[in-house]
Amino acid sequence: MAETTTVCIAGGGPAGAVLGLLLARSGVDVVVLEKHADFHRDFRGDTVHPATLQILDELGLVDRFHELPHQKVSTIGVVQDGKRINIADFRRLKVRYPYMAFVPQWDFLDLITAEAKRYPGFRLLMKTEALGVVRENGRVAGLRVRGPEGEREIRSTLVVAADGRHSVIRADAGFTPTLIGRSLDVIFFRISRRDTDPDEGICVRIGNGKIFGATDRRTYWQMSYETSTGGMDKVLREGLDKFRADLAELVPFLADRVHEVSSLDQLSPLEARIDRLERWHEPGLLFIGDAAHAMSPVAGFGVNLAVQDAVATANILTESLLRAQDGAPFDDSLLARIRKRRKRAVALSQGLQRATQKFGIDEALDGSGQPPAPKIFEKLGVAQWLMSRVIGLGFRPEHVRTPEKTPEGTTP
Ligand SMILES: Cc1cc2nc3c(=O)[nH]c(=O)nc-3n(C[C@H](O)[C@H](O)[C@H](O)COP(=O)(O)OP(=O)(O)OC[C@H]3O[C@@H](n4cnc5c(N)ncnc54)[C@H](O)[C@@H]3O)c2cc1C
Known part of the structure; x- marks a missing residue:
């Protein structure tokens, strides 16, 4: 039944x-x-x-x-x-x-x-x-x-x-x-958080044709990197060092930790x-x-x-x-x-x-x-x-x- x-x-x-x-x-x-x-x-x-x-x-x-x-x-x-x-x-x-x-x-x-x-x-x-x-x-x-x-x-x-x-x-x-609208790719990754980091809550950082978002999850930052559709291919082409350099430039307080992104496999793209x-x-x-x-x-x-x-x-x-x-x-x-x-x-x-x-x-x-x-x-x-x-x-x-x-x- x-x-x-x-x-x-x-x-x-x-x-x-x-x-x-x-x-x-x-x-x-x-x-x-x-x-x-x-x-x-x-x-x-x-x-x-x-x-x-x-x-x-x-x-x-x-x-x-x-x-x-x-x-x-x-x-x-x-x-x-x-x-x-x-x-x-x-x-x-x-x-x-x-x-x-x-x-x-x-x-x-x-x-x-x-x-x-x-x-x-x-x-x-x-x-x-x-x-x-x-x-x-x-x-x-x-x-x-x-x-x-x-x-x-x-x-x-x-x-x-x-x-x-x-x-x-x-x-x-x-x-x-x-x-209704063109799509956006959002690439997610994590970086550890330290007590000395700024109290950002939610903040979007813009510059050099890049957008990074940081969400405070107490022990780590839930990071997002916004790109136009297909942007992940560009990230893969440009490579890990370029990604880390962009991150360090736009979010300077994370510059000492960008190596935590040790492989591009840690980046998870999501289509919005x-x-x-x-x-x-x-x-x-x-x-x-x-x-x-x-x-x-x-x-x-x-x-x-x-x-x-x-x-x-x-x-x-x-x-x-x-x-x-x-x-x-x-x-x-x-x-x-x-x-x-x-x-x-x-x-x-x-x-x-x-x-x-x-x-x-x-x-x-x-x-x-x-x-x-x-x-x-x-x-x-x-x-x-x-x-x-x-x-x-x-x-x-x-x-x-x-x-x-x-x-x-x-x-x-
Ligand atoms: C990358 C990204 C980031 C976003 N960030 C934000 C944000 O910060 N704040 C915000 O307000 N909105 C955000 N959104 C939008 C937000 O996620 C959605 O609008 C919201 O979650 C919609 O809620 P929902 O319950 O309709 O669907 P969902 O949250 O998608 O929930 C659907 C649920 O159904 C389950 N499910 C799916 N298929 C089946 C099935 N066949 N059988 C049984 N279960 C199933 C899924 O596992 C899921 O739990 C984001 C969207 C994207 C794509």
Whole structure:
């Protein structure tokens, strides 16, 4: 017999995990599938924005979140010609949490899923990969999955594909995203951190046609080297010494440690793309997060948007899902409301990512001059305020409107 649940979510990233928690918290039966054995991957967005902190507050999780080892970063800066220019300063926002918290994403996802497990309707299946949709009577009726015990079907009232920018469910169901922006290659590597290093939080360093980003992970720096698409080939051609020399020049406090990059094999390139679906649903199936709209790393919008999609989805669908659990038909027409609510925020965020790429990143990579964009933030106070608001809160902040059905069965 096929396993059954009310909602089957493919993907335990920020979108899938937060949606799983919200639904289970309201008494909806939910299964979250995650193909990896844990959440421990290096190259995930680690930025928890003021709007996401507000959501954690609404869920009663903000104190536990702050108990995780984290860093609070009030400003985002660009260092150009040795001078730092703040392009965003969250202290200018009238919000309860005027900072971005840096937490390894695996800690964030562990917190969310641990909280979700308090609710009896929540199941997280690790090492379980969604393979494709099951269709029945003209609607999606579940997923084919492969777990440690082999292949099987999980039947559900609703399938949510939150399986990221390379979504296999999207491909299997016949949905094709439109490419919105040119791609960027981001090459990741690590360098050890010393107590005497500057307290950078997050800082991007630009010069000589290169961009290096440094994220403080307490014992090491998670470094990124941004290049245009195909940039890794150039790095391989130019060789290790050139890479180390560029790094030492742009990030001088790491000059004594560049030898820690002992081989080009230590560099992990990742392609970032901006795309989106024109339709996010069909009967029985919904796409959210990067599966619906892949985000590039620029401005760290992706995690925040994925969480906001999850909150909007729970707000719109929970009642109908609870009724469906009691035997009523699920109202598939509600699915269109999720894209309708989120599409403007997505389009504006992606537009800003493209503009930043065009007027900041591309000009910086071109190397022929200095990108003018950072200087605008130095001269125009309102530009910095706007950027703080847009990065910190997004274009359409969502709030948790769903009730909690406590594990004991009462609704406080
Ligand atoms: C190089 C790079 C750096 C980035 N840095 C940042 C940043 O600093 N800050 C920021 O906010 N955003 C950043 N982003 C964007 C951000 O990572 C995404 O927008 C965000 O993670 C989207 O969340 P999600 O839950 O939709 O998808 P994902 O985070 O991609 O999560 C999808 C999950 O589904 C799982 N999965 C995939 N396929 C299957 C399957 N078939 N079955 C089961 N599970 C599956 C994956 O293992 C993963 O856990 C970055 C993106 C890139 C490419």
